[in-house]
Amino acid sequence: MSLMRDDVAHRPARSWNPLTLALLASLWLATASNWPLWRSLLDLPENSGGHGLLFAAGFAAMVASLTFVLLALLAWRRSVKPAIAFFLVSAAACAHFMGSYGVVIDPTMMTNVVQTNATETRDLLSLRLLLSVVLLAGVPMLWLLRLPLQRLGWAGQARRNLLGVAGGLAVLAALVFALFADLSSTMRNHKQIRYQISPLNAFYSSAALLRAAQASPGGPPSPIGLDARLMPPAVASRPPLFLLVVGETARADRFALNGYGRPTNPRLSTLDVVSFRDVTSCGTSTAASLPCMFSHLGRGGFGARQQDHEDLLDLAQRVGLAVLWIDNQSGCKGLCERVPKVHASEGAPPGLCIDGECLDEALLHGLDDRLAALPAERRARGVLLVMHQMGSHGPAYWRRSPADGKPFQPECETNALQQCDVQALGNAYDNSIVYTDRVLAGAIDWLKRQRSTFEPTMLYVSDHGESLGEKGLYLHGLPYSVAPREQTHVPMIVWTASPQRTQCLAALRDQPLSHDHLFHSVAGALGIRAAEYRADLDLFAACRAP
Numbered sequence: 451m452s453l454m455r456d457d458v459a460h461r462p463a464r465s466w467n468p469l470t471l472a473l474l475a476s477l478w479l480a481t482a483s484n485w486p487l488w489r490s491l492l493d494l495p496e497n498s499g500g501h502g503l504l505f506a507a508g509f510a511a512m513v514a515s516l517t518f519v520l521l522a523l524l525a526w527r528r529s530v531k532p533a534i535a536f537f538l539v540s541a542a543a544c545a546h547f548m549g550s551y552g553v554v555i556d557p558t559m560m561t562n563v564v565q566t567n568a569t570e571t572r573d574l575l576s577l578r579l580l581l582s583v584v585l586l587a588g589v590p591m592l593w594l595l596r597l598p599l600q601r602l603g604w605a606g607q608a609r610r611n612l613l614g615v616a617g618g619l620a621v622l623a624a625l626v627f628a629l630f631a632d633l634s635s636t637m638r639n640h641k642q643i644r645y646q647i648s649p650l651n652a653f654y655s656s657a658a659l660l661r662a663a664q665a666s667p668g669g670p671p672s673p674i675g676l677d678a679r680l681m682p683p684a685v686a687s688r689p690p691l692f693l694l695v696v697g698e699t700a701r702a703d704r705f706a707l708n709g710y711g712r713p714t715n716p717r718l719s720t721l722d723v724v725s726f727r728d729v730t731s732c733g734t735s736t737a738a739s740l741p742c743m744f745s746h747l748g749r750g751g752f753g754a755r756q757q758d759h760e761d762l763l764d765l766a767q768r769v770g771l772a773v774l775w776i777d778n779q780s781g782c783k784g785l786c787e788r789v790p791k792v793h794a795s796e797g798a799p800p801g802l803c804i805d806g807e808c809l810d811e812a813l814l815h816g817l818d819d820r821l822a823a824l825p826a827e828r829r830a831r832g833v834l835l836v837m838h839q840m841g842s843h844g845p846a847y848w849r850r851s852p853a854d855g856k857p858f859q860p861e862c863e864t865n866a867l868q869q870c871d872v873q874a875l876g877n878a879y880d881n882s883i884v885y886t887d888r889v890l891a892g893a894i895d896w897l898k899r900q901r902s903t904f905e906p907t908m909l910y911v912s913d914h915g916e917s918l919g920e921k922g923l924y925l926h927g928l929p930y931s932v933a934p935r936e937q938t939h940v941p942m943i944v945w946t947a948s949p950q951r952t953q954c955l956a957a958l959r960d961q962p963l964s965h966d967h968l969f970h971s972v973a974g975a976l977g978i979r980a981a982e983y984r985a986d987l988d989l990f991a992a993c994r995a996p
């Protein structure tokens with residue numbers, strides 16, 4: 451009897467499974483520990499009112515699910531309490547720095563943390579930091595860490611934890627699906643938000659730093675076209691002048707030339723151009739598409755590559771052609787590193803640029819001088835000019851067309867796209883296409899004036915498309931495998947100085963084509979032959995004769 455009584459007296463009132471502790475800690479972390487995140491999220495103009503509160507609540511549930519998935523992996527008898535303590539203290543410190551200094555914890559900030567010196571550290575260690583750690587980490591730890599834990603055995607706990615992970619992922623997936631429109635727009639318009647989710651921001655940024663530190667130095671890309679040679683020009687004594695216009699965020703189906711119901715190509719439709727109607731992009735973002743477009747490998751080969759190679763520009767330069775990259779964006783993603791380059795804002799007339807951001811007509815400014823400044827002996831062999839457009843870069847589509855080039859009204863004038871009327875959003879976007887039409891027609895006008903010296907050709911192709919609210923999606927950048935056609939169906943337009951060649955190209959108008967054709971078509975048109983060149987991907991191969 452006494453034994454039994456003793457047993458009852460010493461049996462804990464209740465023992466807790468490690469997974470339950472993980473769940474409770476996740477809820478605390480997602481709510482209290484993330485107060486700076488909720489403050490920022492609710493401060494966004496698009497999150498005012500009930501809709502914003504609902505979205506913030508759903509976002510909190512997402513953060514809780516994600517945190518729970520991570521903690522569930524660590525929810526073992528011996529590890530769950532140290533893991534929770536680590537999460538709580540990390541989050542409390544992040545909350546303090548984000549809340550007090552308005553910073554976000556991204557890899558750059560993490561670099562600062564790692565490189566900070568003792569004086570700076572002392573300056574940052576304040577009473578408020580201590581208060582934050584005590585309130586946000588100390589209080590829950592006092593309670594959580596004293597709770598007795600269940601002994602389920604290895605297999606039983608593993609089964610539970612796996613169920614926990616699966617459940618957490620399922621809830622997360624359901625929430626992402628339900629809130630996708632708000633979520634994608636918020637993440638694109640306010641990239642910093644993702645670096646305010648603590649302590650995941652600190653973990654992610656630390657991992658990113660470690661990965662960067664471990665990455666091999668890389669070295670120069672492996673050369674291509676070591677055997678490259680130039681064919682004699684098809685037109686005697688006139689070297690090729692190839693203008694490649696790299697479009698931005700343009701959708702093929704918004705071009706009147708491709709059958710769109712609105713007059714978005716008022717200028718190009720009066721010119722003798724060929725618009726290829728079935729062209730697929732290599733990626734769904736600038737960073738993914740651009741290097742792939744200028745590579746000889748094509749989408750499949752580029753994705754599977756073991757090392758970086760030189761690009762089309764290197765090849766053109768190697769065979770002795772003059773190359774110039776004119777940028778009207780933030781850069782060329784490493785493509786133009788080894789060739790002459792200039793930013794469109796340099797020397798642009800007033801009115802086209804505000805704070806260094808220019809309308810695309812700045813690309814056309816001073817072209818004669820830019821051409822003349824290229825080495826004469828290279829010019830004599832041929833020229834490859836690349837213009838990198840601002841195009842239809844979102845979400846501020848209304849900024850992509852000048853006041854005198856907005857035929858479609860009214861325009862959506864906010865970055866919170868999901869709050870705009872579909873029609874107004876379409877108007878702003880279509881105006882950017884009309885402006886691209888003007889820029890391309892202007893480029894063709896300029897090319898026509900070079901005919902006494904050169905054999906000119908223009909090829910325009912966009913890097914990727916854009917979602918404009920279809921299926922609740924906005925902007926671009928979805929993983930390729932799930933990206934809708936709107937994000938990968940891109941316009942491609944060619945103008946040549948020869949009506950016969952243009953007519954020949956028109957036969958390919960409805961053929962399925964892709965960015966894979968770009969390298970080989972440009973190289974082919976410039977008369978470059980090399981081991982990497984593939985005639986079967988050269989649009990101009992069958993239309994060589996003038």
Ligand SMILES: [Zn+2]
Pocket residue numbers: 698699735736737913914
């Ligand atoms: Zn892009």
